[in-house]
Amino acid sequence: MAVIDHKSAALPAKTNTSLQALTAAALALPGLMLPAAQAADDEFGVQYGHYQETERNLYGVQSKFRPIEVDTVQGSGNIKITDRVKFSFNYIQDTWSGATPVATAPFELRGNRPTDGVTGATPLVTGKLFFDSQLNPLRTDGFTNLLGGVDNRLVHTMSSASPETRKQGDFKLGYEWDEAAIDVGGGISLEDDFESRFVNLGGRLDFNQKLTTLSGGLSYTASDTQARLDHDILPYVDTGAFDSQIEITGENGKIVHGHRKDWGAHFGLTQVLSTNALLDAGLGYTYGIGYMENPYKVVEVAFLQDASPGADYAYLGQVQAFLEQRPNVRHQLSGNIGYKHYLDAFDAALHFNYRYYHDDWGINAHTFEADWGQPLGHGWTVTPRIRYYSQDAADFYTPYLTTQQNYADLNRKLLPDNFSSDHRLSGYGALSGGITIDKQFAKGVNIGLGFEYYTHQGGLKLGGSGEGDYADFDYWAVNGALKVNLEALAASGDHGSHAHHQHHHGAMAPAGVMFDHMLGKGGFMVGYRYMYGSQGGDMLHGSNLVGDQAIVANGCGPNPCFVKPNSMAMHMHMLDIMYAPTDWLNLMVMPQFMDMSMTMRRLSGAPPDDEAPDGGGAHIPHHVENGHETGGISDMGVYALFEVLDAGHHHLHMGLGLSIPFGDVDIELRRNHQVDGGLIHYGMQLGSGTLDFKPSVTYTGNYDSWSWGAQLSGTKRLEKSGETGYRLGDIFQSTAWGGYNLTHWLSANVRGVYTIQGAIDGQFNQYIDQLGPMDYPMNYGGRFWDVGFGLNAMVPGGDLAGNALGVEWLQPVGTDYNGYQLDRDGTLSATWHYAF
């Protein structure tokens, strides 16, 4: 399951955010119009983040699993509906992949067993251990022959996972009085195996001439788990304790169902202490009930048998893995206190925060944080930060268990009620440091970059006695954020001038058309493009429907096909930043984030799974029940637009650009059943893998309420192949459209599009499971005809004046595929942009 409780996790931040909002409100008194960086109205922000963990210590076993990494994209907005009614929304999605510990075991169990000689590792969760009379594991040669001596080393048993994506949307609606406010909010978080819905209610009260602010809130969260247990270790894991919650699937998989509820309350206080100092404090409490296990973690249990007389060990342990068991109730309490001081001499802000946490699982934790906010002039601020965290182990945390009984006659009463070897419940300390660099541009545009390095070590636990160093790991995380404050834009006096910069006001092109207009000298534009593409239904060969038998026989080149795609979805989020150094030259940068998902089904009449090439058929049950997901940063476009003609109602410009291959083209599916998953097929990789040349020519015209335009554009791959051995086909596209202004702020448009894309050249130079048409390069590209219907709106007045929104649905009307591919459903484009 992907990431976390960003909200409850973000509690300290969240509390701070609301407190800071209060503080801002408390401080923004009549006659004191100072900028408040926080809780700004009419502010929109986007942020991208990348998280990268280091490898775990496996004592010499070379694991080819990549450590965990997470790509996150987030968008948020605060909108002032009236002077007193505020609405804010937040969207976040993250995709994670990589290796994760499934268990902890004595090294002698050799759970990370090398495969292919030296390079691979596949998790092994059962086996034999020898113990002395003190229950120390004894050293062996790996083949159950004792070498003499004790080996107390522990090690994580690592397993890998295919990429998974989580998406969360939430909102808050608030009403403000002069010295009080209330808000209600809610949201939903969706993953394949975990869903969570939440509502909350909050309020604040200012008094004592706004020197004091009290805040409080209540929340309720309901979460459902439907976790598919790891195919690879399933036969070796005892799931008996959860029998009533387990569903057996048609492909003999097991899905654990669980339900959990959390009620939370928090209370906060902010106090101005002097002209230079602030204090804030908070108390929080959460009551959770229900299924709190991590369904993917197991605990190793050694079933001890007495040695026969004369043996050079005391016990033989038959090791069996059990799904972890946690209490079904958790009470969590926390308190934090922070102090912020302004240092005149440096124009700097020094901030300390301490948080204490206690729960009835036996965990006490302390967090100390300090940061120093230092403005450097010209809108730059640098904030170095340091953090120390320490926690005790949960009462039921144990790396592994021993029990004096036979597994064949298992008596669960002889095992503890609860046990977990999840390293998050162990005792350890963590030290991290980082820096935030922030640049505030004039006109309310802000760019921030953050970096943090974090080290988790048993030896850093406060007071010592932390977990051993086998569980140590480090990570680094970076993020970049862009914020646009429309209120500040308006206040900067430039309000409304966008019309002067934008050549073709009132004549926006359909939302799916890029490079449709230029800006006048000095103009700046920020925008966001979203595109959703869907495929589903029948398979086509060329333009013709094709049945399973024909796909099996012909869709996969020299091999038979075993599966076909059932549905495919692509979501693209693109940032659109444009600047006009002169009237005739505009520069554009377009970073993008992409995520994709697909489902598959077996083809009827396909040969048995075990006839698939390279043993890849072992993965078919997993593919047809699970589907695949990928997501992350994609290729970035940099473009220059040149004005060719600007003659009243007619305008012609040319674009030259490059697409820089930042998107991954080596995403792998997880290894299981002792067979590598290999690379995920071409269409689910996140980038082209090659440097691409992207020229375009665009003509636009308008007269009265009518507008029209046409564009030719292309993508030419500039390299023979990307790092994984192939290159996507070149693309040529032509489109023409017409639009009509329905009112002074709303226009409708229609367009036609013709696209040609070549097949893939070359093929993966690494292993790929060849199970369906999508795994073969000849089944890519084709000739496509589409018709688009769109609406564009330009906010004509008020605080949001100048914001342009567009939406377009592109309906396929003709498809002539290369080879065998899944039919197209259509493409939705939505855009927002603001020029100033």
Added chain:
Amino acid sequence: MNPADLAKAVAIMVACLGGAGCAEVAPWQRGALAKPHMALDPYPMQSTARAHIYSSREAAAGGGAGEGGGCGCY
């Protein structure tokens, strides 16, 4: 700091509420406090991202207004 100490600290702050022990700060004296980098959290989006990661790696994420989703089961 144990819970008792924490309670004491909070009690001291509460004592401040009436103004006793805390300086009077008139609105026109709050210029320094209103500077962007004096906000309790000047970078809420970055803080959210960081907290998001801590919560997937540390046990002490809860204990407040639990709201929101994600399992973090990796």
